[in-house]
Amino acid sequence: MRIYLIGYMGSGKSTVGRELAQALNLQFIDLDDYIEEKNFKTIPEIFASAGEEGFRKAEQQALHEVSEFENVVIATGGGAPCFFDNMEVIKRTGISVYMNGTPRILAERLMNSKTERPLIKGKSEAELIEFIDETLGKRDHWYKQSDYEIGFDYDIQTSEVLSVLKL
Numbered sequence: 001m002r003i004y005l006i007g008y009m010g011s012g013k014s015t016v017g018r019e020l021a022q023a024l025n026l027q028f029i030d031l032d033d034y035i036e037e038k039n040f041k042t043i044p045e046i047f048a049s050a051g052e053e054g055f056r057k058a059e060q061q062a063l064h065e066v067s068e069f070e071n072v073v074i075a076t077g078g079g080a081p082c083f084f085d086n087m088e089v090i091k092r093t094g095i096s097v098y099m100n101g102t103p104r105i106l107a108e109r110l111m112n113s114k115t116e117r118p119l120i121k122g123k124s125e126a127e128l129i130e131f132i133d134e135t136l137g138k139r140d141h142w143y144k145q146s147d148y149e150i151g152f153d154y155d156i157q158t159s160e161v162l163s164v165l166k167l
Contacts, residue, residue: 001026001071002094003165006146008136009078009117010110011099012156017075019158024167027072031080035062047118060084067093082142091145095165098146099156103132 003020005013014030021028032043035058039046046055059080066074067089074094081087081096090096101109107128110120120128136143143149148164150156 002067002069003073004090004094004096004146005073005075005099005161006081006090006096006143007078007099008101008106008132008139008143009120010106010113011078011101012109012152013075013099016099016156016158016161017073020161021073023158023162024073027069028075029066029069029072030075031059031062031066032075032077034066035059035077038062042116044116044118052119056083060086063089079139081145082139087142087145091147096146096148097161097164098143098149100143100149100151101153103129103136105153106132 001024003024003026005017005020007013017030018028020026035046035055036042039058041049043055046058050058056079059077060083063076063080063086066072076086076090081090107125110117110128111125120131123131150160150164
């Protein structure tokens, strides 16, 4: 079994993924953490040294690797489904759940996050909402290919994901 959690940064993929994996007695993999461990660099360091294109190639390679693991819940990076053949790999190898929040909710969550995120660094809340709205417009096509979609106002409960997956 492979369950992929997809959605915009700050949608709770990692938090829900850990809880979901524990509830189902599966291994949890945060794709960004996996990339950092494999490359001995943080995501911001990869962006700084290789640019977004270099990061996206590392992300694709990492996704291909974890797509062969069994009995896992995988929290992808926000952009992972939108590049190369990544969404095809996700669809072919597992069940995908799109965690869908509004730009305002995502911005609020990201403004309160301690995680450094290169794509949004230095943006005001208004700029962030506009950026998220624009980016979601571009990514929606990819995200909507998921097997399931869960909309949320602020937090997604693991029980909601289990219910949608009928597990």
